[in-house]
Amino acid sequence: MAILPKALILLQLAVVCIQLSGVLAQTVPDRCWCLNTLKKRVSKEDVEEFSIFPQRARCNNIEIILTLKPANTTTTTEKIQRCLSPETKQGINLHNCWQRKNTNSTRSTVKMSECF
Template sequence: MAFLPRALLLSLMAVVCIELSGVLADGPDRCWCLNTLKKRVLREEIEEFSIFPRRSKCDKVEIILTLKPANNTTEVVQRCLSPETKQGMNLQICWNRKNVNNTSTFKISNCF
């Protein structure tokens, strides 16, 4: 008799875990950009950028720049740019105007 309630409880917990894993897979559970650059990054140094709108777990727009490798390295360097800077606002305008396919990243050459 005691086995049936435990089995039901275990089944219920499994269903809840499966449902929650689907919800969490939709996006990050926090903001990616904890610190943002307030100064301008030279256009020649930027390879591509991504813009992430506000989400349920992050209440700010995030702009992530992927910089070109320096000194013949293969290291990928990413920096967060403040969306309130002039460069950040210009990138958002370009993104909204030209990103018709809703891609996750955008080449900087498409904006200039």
């Protein structure tokens, strides 16, 4: 009879671990998203919005991801994303803007029009 309570405790522990692993998998990316970054300036007219991701457990880099406005074609509405080096002058300016707009750490994306 003593085996049943131990089995229930192990089952509950397994359920909690599975639930926590699902939460962590959603919030912590496996690696850096930006493997290559742009070192040159991107025209602000071409950028719709940008996201900044601070250093994380599995990525030691600050990542700036630009979402470019769609090209003037009627065949595709796919948005193109490019990584910008945070060490460029534009990257520093965008990071400063993001910090001003993201005072309560709830936003990851900022519209380019909010900065300039």
